Amino acid sequence: MTGPTDDTRAARTAPPGPPRRATIRLLKQLFTDRLALMGDNAEAYGDVVRIAIGPKAMYLVNHPDLAKHVLADNAANYHKGIGLQEARRALGDGLLTSDGDTWKKQRRTIQPVFQPKRISRQAGIVAAEVDGLIQRLAAHDGPVEVLHEMTGLTLGVLGKTLLDAELGGYETLGHSFEAVQDQAMFEAVTLSMVPQWVPLKKQLHFRTAREDLRRIADELVDQRLANPVENGEDVLSRLIASGSEDGASRERMRDELITLLLAGHETTASTLGWAFHLIDEHPEVGERLHAEAVEVLGDRLPEYEDLRRLTFTVAVVEEVMRLYPPVWLLPRIAQADDEIGGYHVPAGSDVVVVPYTLHRHPGFWTDPERFDPGRFTAAERPPRYAYLPFGAGPRFCIGNSLGVMEAVFVLAMAARDLELRKVPDKVVEPEAMLSLRVRGGLPMTVHRRERARRSEAA
Secondary structure, eight states, rough: OOOOHHHHHHOOOOOOOOOOGGGGHHHHHHHOOHHHHHHHHHHOOSSEEEEEEEEEEEEEEHHHHHHHIIITTTTTGGGEEETHHHHHHHHHTTTTTTHHHHHHHHHHHHHGOHHHHHHHHHHHHHHHHHHHHHHHTTSSSSSSEEHHHHHHHHHHIIIIIIIISSOOTTTTHHHHHHHHHHHHHHHHHHOOOSOOOOOOOOHHHHHHHHHHHHHHHHHHHHHHHOOOTTOOOOOHHHHHHHHHEEEEOHHHHHHHHHHHHHHHHHHHHHHHHHHHEEEEEEEEHHHHHHHHHHHTTTTTTOOGGGGGGHHHHHHHHHHHHHHHSOOOOOOESSSEEEEEEEEEEEEOOEEEEOOOTTTTTTTSSSSSTTTOGGGGTTTTTOOOOOOOOBGGGOOOOHHHHHHHHHHHHHHHHHHHHEEEETTOOOOEEESSSSSSTTTTOOEEEOOOOOHHHHHHHH
């Protein structure tokens, strides 16, 4: 009998990674600084890293070709993983957490709502909502909590464009989703070893939030059932029609709505928060945004066709999502043994593609820590899978077009009329939850530009 070949030996080799004696340090980072956990180990050990913490091992993938393998080429072998599994307690089997045939059917049901032609028809609604935001911001005398305002905006846009419903009365939505994220990440980092009945403050908040989200979803469905829209194209109408066709339960519709409400508002709100922070740090970017908005828009509201003209504004949004991708972690679980980058990955392993580290890979980005929107106006761009703000493969984010349009409209209209400046001594740092948000909020002062004041006087 012959021994294993060099190729088979290589395929059975585990990737490099931190030694067992580093467990305490890794655990501390897992609880307090998950971005450093990923970034430090990618820098130290390369593009495939095995991170063993207690009884579990996590495989970090940090190269465009390998990300493509996991997310696209061999996507059928990788189901949703750590964090999203725990989020299922609140989100149920919605589009974000489901797999297999359930996910395929859900995607087919909702996909038409996000078709480019339909999204383009929503531009007027988005612009009107953003105009209301700008007026509210301009009316503030003191500091304003930007993340709160962005959450209100994105929920309002989501309700009117995707659900054909008014969400303004559901003021608890933002807080409830925060509790869901907190609990999901707590369960992920504790390996779900803390019983759910333990009356921790975090878990009590989560139970209240879960009931609140279910109540809101049920009310939205009841409202649409009482006032059906003939041939309705919105998500509510499509979910109800799909449920009637196959006998789907109220619970499935609830799961989809809660998932859509979370994913539809959180990512764009987070991106806008980071955008205002970075623009404040780089006033020359703010001035260039202002000049482009004045030239392209004048005094009118933006239209869908303006997305092709607001080239620098689009580049700013893209660069913000490079440095602070709203979905910073793409977790998967290998269903069968696989080989990634020449290393063996056993079935059942947690495999994570981390856009946050991939977007900073020095092999694909020059001076990767620098905020430079010019990267996205240059003729030469990095490889497709070096930039994954919306994921990739079959699970590519279904709402990317609406999110980008909303962010571009906000930045253009805000830069045209306002300047937002962080309050003194505010330390801005990321908090890696299900999304990558600014820790502790983002208070800023609002200053009206001379152009806006002259326009109002006229």
